[in-house]
Amino acid sequence: MDVRQLEYFLAIVDRGGFTRAASALYVSQPSLSQAVRALERDLGSDLFHRIGRRVVLTEAGKALIHPAREAVRSLQTARASVAAVHELREGRLDVASVPSQAVEPLTSLVSTFSHRYPGVSVAIKAAFTARDVVDMVRTGAVELGLLASTGPFSDTEVVSYALERQRFVLMVPADGPFAGRTAVDCRELAGQRLIVGQPGTGMRAYVDALRAQGIEFTIAAETEHRVSLMPLVLAGVGLAVVMDSWRDLARRLGARVLDIEPETSLDIALVTRRGTLSPAAAAFVTAATSAAGPGEALQQPNEHRSGR
Template sequence: MDVRQVSYFLAVAEHGGFSRAASALDVAQPTLSQSVRALERELGAELFHRVSHGLVLSYAGRAFVGPARQMLRGITAAREAVGSREPSSAVLDLVTVPVLAAYPGASLVGSFRRLKPDIVVRIDEPETDDGLHILVRNGHSELGLAHLPVPHLGLHVVELGVQELWLAFPPGTDVGPADAVPLARLHGADVLGVPRGSWQRDHVEQALREQGVRTRLVVEVAHREALVPLVLGGAGTAFVVRETAHAAASLGAVVRPVDPPLRQAYGLVHRPGPLSPAAGAFLAHARAACGAG
C-alpha cells in the first residue's frame, strides 16, 4: 500500500466514480482503476460495488475511509515537521450537524478560509446527530463541531460558545409585548419539528415535558432549511436558533425568545493526540474567534 493508492481510493469515494475522480486528479482513468484494484488486492477486500449507475462504497470501503484519511493527515504532518518541499494538499475534515453548520460554522469556516486560502475544508454531515461523535472517533473526520456535552468516547472537547433557540411565529401572529414567550403559552399549539434523534428535537421535547406542555406536531421536516419558509407560509410555529430567528424576522415572521431560555453549549471535539496542521490551525482560529481562550 502506498500514498498514491490511498489518495486515489479517497478521490474515487468522494467523487463517486473513476471518471470524475480521474478528471479531478488529472490522471488517466485506467491508471486510477488499476491503482484502486491493486489496493483492493493488497487489503483482500472489495472497496467498491460496481453498479449500473457507477460505484458505491462497500462495507469494507466505508470502514476504510477513516483510516485512509488519518493516513494522509499523518503524512502531511510528517512532511511539514521535517520541512519537506514535497507538495501536499492540506485538507481539513470537519463534521457537524446542519444547525451548527449554519451558525457558527459558516462564519468560522469563512473567516478561516480568508486566513488560510491554501487549506481545503471538507464538511460532512452525520446521518443522525449522535453519529457525529462516531465519525470523529473512527477518523472519518478529524474535527467535529458538536453540541455539548458529548458521549464518553474518549474525545477531547473544546467549548466555544452557547446556542439559543427562539420561537418563530407566522406573520401577523399576536404574541403580545416584545418579550420572552412562556413555554406554557404553547400548550395545544401547532408546531413544526425536525426528525427524532436531532439535538434540536430532543432539547425542545425535554423542555416541554418539564413544563407539562403538550403541542401538536403538524409538520415534521427533514430539511431544516425549510422551517422558516414553512413558518412564513403559515404552517405553524417553529423553534429555530436565535440567528435564524433574526433572519426570519426580516422576512416578516414574528420572533421571540423563550421563557425559560433554551440554551446549549457547543464546541469542537477531536481524538486525543496531535492534530494535523490544518486542524490545529482551525482549532486555534475558532478559539480566538469565539473568545474561548
C-alpha cells in the same frame, strides 16, 4: 500500495460507487477500476463485491476504511506541515458541523480563519447530529467538528473545546401568533402548530420534552432538511423551535424570533481527535478558542447527550 489508491478506494466508499467516485476525482472509470484492482492484488483480497453496476464492501473492504483514512489524513498532515513553514499559505481543512451551528458560530469562525490564512480552503461537511460529528472526527473523515450538546462526551478519542452557549428560541411568521411579544412561555406553545426536526436532534428533543410535560401541540411538518425550516415558517405552515444562531438571519428574512421561557440552552463546542493536529487545524482551534475566551479542553468525559 500507494496513497492515491487509498484515496480512490475511499472515494468509492464515500460516493457510493465507481461512477460517482470517478466523476468526483476527475478520472476515467477504467483508470479508477484499474487502480482498485491493483490495490486488491497488493492486499491479496477483494475489497468490493461487484453485483452488476452495484458494488458492496467485502469484510476486507470494511476493515480497510479506518486505516485508509488514517493514511490519507497523515499524508495531508505531512503536506500541511510543509506548508506551515510558509505560514499556512496553502492547504485544506475539513470541518463537520450540524446545521444550526453551521449558521453560527461557524460562519464567524471560518471568516476569522480565512482572513488570517486566505490560502487555506475550508471544506464544511454536513452532519445531522452531534453523534455524527463525533464519529466523523473520530474516524478521521474530518479533523474538526462543531456541535451542540447538553452534556459532556463519553468518547475518549475526542477532545472538546467549549465555545459558547445558545438558547432555544421560537421562530414565528410576521403575521403569526404572539404579536408584539419578545418572549413566550413554553406552556403557551400548547395548541400551536410546530415544524420539527427528526428524532435524535436537540431541537426535536426539546419539543418532545414539552409534550412529555403535558404541553400538547400539533406537528405540522417534520423535516430532515434544516434549510426548509425557515421557508416553512415564512409560508405560515407553523412555528419552529430553533437555536439562537438563527435569530439574525430569520429577522432579515421577515420572521419574528421570541425567547422561550424558562431559558433552556445547549453548549457549543469544537471537537478534535486526540494527538497531533495539522497546522491548519491547530490554527483554527487557536482562533476559535481565543474568540471564545479562556477555556479548558474537556478531558475524560462521561455521558454524551447531543443537540443541534
